[in-house]
Amino acid sequence: MKKALLAATAVVASALTASLVVAPAASASGWEWPGRHHDRTSIPFTEATVTAAADGSYALKWNAKGTRHVEIKANGKVVAKGGAQGRATVQGLPAADRQWFDFKADHGQGLHLADRQVKLEGAVNFRDIGGYRTTTGQWVKMGEVYRSDALDKLTANDRAKLQRLRVKTVFDLRTQDERGKDADRVPAGARYVVADVFAGSGSFQTMPKSPDEAVQAMIGAERSMVSGEGGKKAYAQVLDGVRDDRAHAVLFHCTAGKDRTGWADATLLTALGVPQETVLADYLASNDYRKAANEAILSRLPAPQAAVYKPMLDVRPEYLNAGYDEVKAKYGTFDRYLKDGLGLDARELRDLKRDLLVG
Structure with missing residues (x-):
């Protein structure tokens, strides 16, 4: 029982601090989302996804309005064809660190996509933040920025894979206590940066x-992640690191890869112009990626204790919405939060979009 409690605490305590002011549940309804613009992109795809299956196959889905033909290649060979809207299942591809697919319609710019999750032996919530469409019709590049849960259990194979995926900067959002107990295992040659969200x-x-x-x-x-001094400094570090390291991939993580990491991801995607509903769906995906791990923790606890722990193992819409509500209360707009809270001015935001968006 004691071990089960410690395991649960290791996952959830990172999101809780003694200085928190408990606030009532809030809704993001009424939040004015930045960047509601008409499409100005050269990319005809309004939807394009790659989903890897356990049997090694890949489910492809696309919608390219205003086109007649779509062709999809993997490893330089055509693996699927169809009309403007379609689905396909691809089998028999060789094993790879990540299997990439090139989506191309009969006109306009194409997309280079992979399954969002990167399968590792020592982490369950490691994924690409890219592959999302913005309100302007541009797309967030894949293979540039990754998010994850703790890296202390990464195997030698995992670290070698991350090295091949060009991960050269790792931001650790955890506390000093967490870092001391479960030190990161980073890929060879990577720069390790402490960005403690709850510092102080x-x-x-x-x-x-x-x-x-x-x-x-x-x-x-x-709310503390948004308005706390530690959070502002940490997330400013992450944004600066993503913007500065243009030649390599960047990774940020915490313990479960859902709360501190979730806000870092939401901040970056929102800054790039990804719609609110898409950001929320990406945030909630941690419930799926962590499902087995969370169920294992809860199964070792008495029912009353499991009921208390479950909200802390979950991600829920009201959690993320509380962050956006805090932005609105403290800064008025998300752009002001980026500028006044995180020090990202208009020129730097343009640089970030130039580096991470296509179309």
């Missing part, structure tokens, strides 16, 4: 006593 705020000492208290604690933690 102390660690959470008293666990919530009810599911409702747990939910409120998670909401308070999300």
Whole structure:
């Protein structure tokens, strides 16, 4: 029992701090999302996804409005064809660190896409933040920025894979205590950067006593990520690092890869112009990637205790919405948060979009 409690605490305590002010649940309704512009892209695809299956096959889906023909290649060979809208299943491709597909319609710019998750032996929530369409019709490049849960269990094979994927900068969003107990195993030659989101705020000492208290604690933690000095400094470091390292891939992570990492991801995607509903869906995907790990933790706890821990293992819309509500309350707009909170001015934002968007 004690080991189960410690395992659960290791995952959730990182999102809770002694300095949190518990706030009521909030909704992002009424939030004015930046960048609601008409499409101005040369990319005809409004939808394009790659989903890897356990049997080694890949499910492809696309929608390229205003076109007649779409052709998809893998490893330089045509693996699927169709009309403007379609689906295909591709089998028999050789094993690869990541299998890439080139989507090309009969006119306009194409897309270079892979399954979002990168399968590793020592991490379950490692994925690409790219492959999303923005409100302007541009797309976030894949293979440039990754997000993950803890890296302390990465195997030699994992680290070699990340090296081949060009990961050269790793931002660790965890606390000093977490880093001391479970030190990162980074790929050879990578630059390791501490970006402690909760630096100076102390660690959470008293666990919530009810599911409702747990939910409120998670909401308070999300708000602290936005307005706390540690959070502002850490996320500014991440944005600067992504913008500065143009030749290699960047990785940021925390313990579960869902809360501190989730806000870093939401901040970057929002800055790039990805719609709110897409950002939320990406945030909530941690529930799927961490499903087995979370269920294993909860199964070792008594039912009343599991009920308290579950909200802290989850990601929920109200958690992310609390972050956006804090931005609105403190800064008014997301652009002001980027500029005044994280120090990203208009020129730097243009540079970020130039480097990470296509179309």
